[in-house]
Amino acid sequence: xxxxxxxxxxxxxxxxxxxxxxxxxxxxxxxxxxxxxxxxxxxxxxxxxxxxxxxxxxxxxxxxxxxxxxxxxxxxxxxxxxxxxxxxxxxxxxxxxxxxxxxxxxxxxxxxxxxxxxxxxxxxxxxxxxxxxxxxxxxxxxxxxxxxxxxxxxxxxxxxxxxxxxxxxxxxxxxxxxxxxxxxx
Amino acid sequence: xxxxxxxxxxxxxxxxxxxxxxxxxxxxxxxxxxxxxxxxxxxxxxxxxxxxxxxxxxxxxxxxxxxxxxxxxxxxxxxxxxxxxxxxxxxxxxxxxxxxxxxxxxxxxxxxxxxxxxxxxxxxxxxxxxxxxxxxxxxxxxxxxxxxxxxxxxxxxxxxxxxxxxxxxxxxxxxxxxxxxxxxx
DNA sequence: ACGGAAACGGAACGGATGTTCCGCCCCGGA
DNA sequence: TCCGGGGCGGAACATCCGTTCCGTTTCCGT
Numbered sequence: 001x002x003x004x005x006x007x008x009x010x011x012x013x014x015x016x017x018x019x020x021x022x023x024x025x026x027x028x029x030x031x032x033x034x035x036x037x038x039x040x041x042x043x044x045x046x047x048x049x050x051x052x053x054x055x056x057x058x059x060x061x062x063x064x065x066x067x068x069x070x071x072x073x074x075x076x077x078x079x080x081x082x083x084x085x086x087x088x089x090x091x092x093x094x095x096x097x098x099x100x101x102x103x104x105x106x107x108x109x110x111x112x113x114x115x116x117x118x119x120x121x122x123x124x125x126x127x128x129x130x131x132x133x134x135x136x137x138x139x140x141x142x143x144x145x146x147x148x149x150x151x152x153x154x155x156x157x158x159x160x161x162x163x164x165x166x167x168x169x170x171x172x173x174x175x176x177x178x179x180x181x182x183x184x185x
Numbered sequence: 186x187x188x189x190x191x192x193x194x195x196x197x198x199x200x201x202x203x204x205x206x207x208x209x210x211x212x213x214x215x216x217x218x219x220x221x222x223x224x225x226x227x228x229x230x231x232x233x234x235x236x237x238x239x240x241x242x243x244x245x246x247x248x249x250x251x252x253x254x255x256x257x258x259x260x261x262x263x264x265x266x267x268x269x270x271x272x273x274x275x276x277x278x279x280x281x282x283x284x285x286x287x288x289x290x291x292x293x294x295x296x297x298x299x300x301x302x303x304x305x306x307x308x309x310x311x312x313x314x315x316x317x318x319x320x321x322x323x324x325x326x327x328x329x330x331x332x333x334x335x336x337x338x339x340x341x342x343x344x345x346x347x348x349x350x351x352x353x354x355x356x357x358x359x360x361x362x363x364x365x366x367x368x369x370x
Numbered sequence: 371a372c373g374g375a376a377a378c379g380g381a382a383c384g385g386a387t388g389t390t391c392c393g394c395c396c397c398g399g400a
Numbered sequence: 401t402c403c404g405g406g407g408c409g410g411a412a413c414a415t416c417c418g419t420t421c422c423g424t425t426t427c428c429g430t
Contacts, residue, residue: 008408182367
């Protein structure tokens with residue numbers, strides 16, 4: 001059923017997805033659907049045929065980013081050095097935020113357009129708890145630091161990404177370093 | 186000239202301001218003007234007569250908060266203990282963000298509705314530089330930490346305030362503590 | 371008490387955005 | 401090559417928001 005559609009329809013669906021990726025990354029998740037359609041050089045109706053509502057389109061784009069996040073977390077869990085795993089995770093997260101304006105909204109608005117990712121969020125939280133527990137067991141964490149602190153720090157990095165400033169990249173980098181210093185024993 | 190206006194006009198102006206304070210505090214600075222008018226039990230035109238544009242209304246509300254910030258910074262400059270001054274400033278800033286949903290947008294959007302506070306912003310930055318320089322001279326700061334790091338941290342706290350989550354207060358508190366730990370020698 | 375200027379309320383305008391409608395067009399099977 | 405039905409584009413509809421217009425009401429000096 002799924003594969004017996006017209007070839008132009010299939011290719012247009014890809015063009016919409018590509019355009020949506022680019023648009024959301026550059027202008028944020030609130031970018032108008034018309035903007036996506038324009039970038040794809042298609043009519044709005046075509047976008048809506050492939051993604052019945054704006055939320056479906058956003059969800060489709062976010063799914064890819066969330067999956068990338070999941071892979072990254074897997075790698076961190078495989079790291080044998082507890083502090084390097086945790087610290088590197090923070091740094092990669094910061095890098096990702098710098099280059100991708102869409103991802104943070106998936107993390108920042110649990111009830112919003114990204115409500116579909118509750119399961120992945122839970123998995124992510126669990127993995128983070130493991131990373132923190134390992135670093136703590138290895139004595140690399142400051143007294144009193146827990147998973148909530150790491151989570152607060154990541155949220156802060158993500159929230160910073162929303163600012164319209166052009167110096168965001170530097171500010172985010174500094175903040176990530178500052179957070180690592182605050183977590184370290 | 187200013188005081189020879191009709192009494193109803195003067196009292197309505199106050200009602201608008203009060204309603205704006207309440208509305209913006211509860212719903213954020215993007216709350217519709219109609220909402221302010223409704224809360225004041227006045228027509229929209231009345232709001233617009235006293236504050237020609239939405240920005241003027243926002244600015245009027247923010248001016249009060251900015252002034253409070255200025256007084257707080259003055260107190261920090263009077264503190265004889267450099268680290269306590271800097272650390273306390275961060276904590277008070279975090280507290281203020283928790284209780285005031287409007288203030289951060291004055292700090293986060295230099296070109297936005299709060300463009301009118303450029304002078305105060307400059308003064309604020311200068312005072313912060315002084316606080317950091319003193320703390321550094323007293324040897325209370327970690328190697329490599331500068332005013333930009335403190336500013337990044339405050340920005341992060343302010344940005345966090347924008348999240349719709351109900352656990353913001355705790356998260357902001359933790360973040361503030363984390364930042365202090367990251368700055369300390 | 372009265373009259374006019376100032377203030378008021380709410381409908382209306384203009385622009386943005388999500389979504390739907392509909393006539394035209396093109397793919398793909400015969 | 402021809403035809404039918406799904407696909408397409410863009411205008412149109414509905415909603416929301418900032419702002420303005422204008423007929424009506426209210427204050428206040430005389």
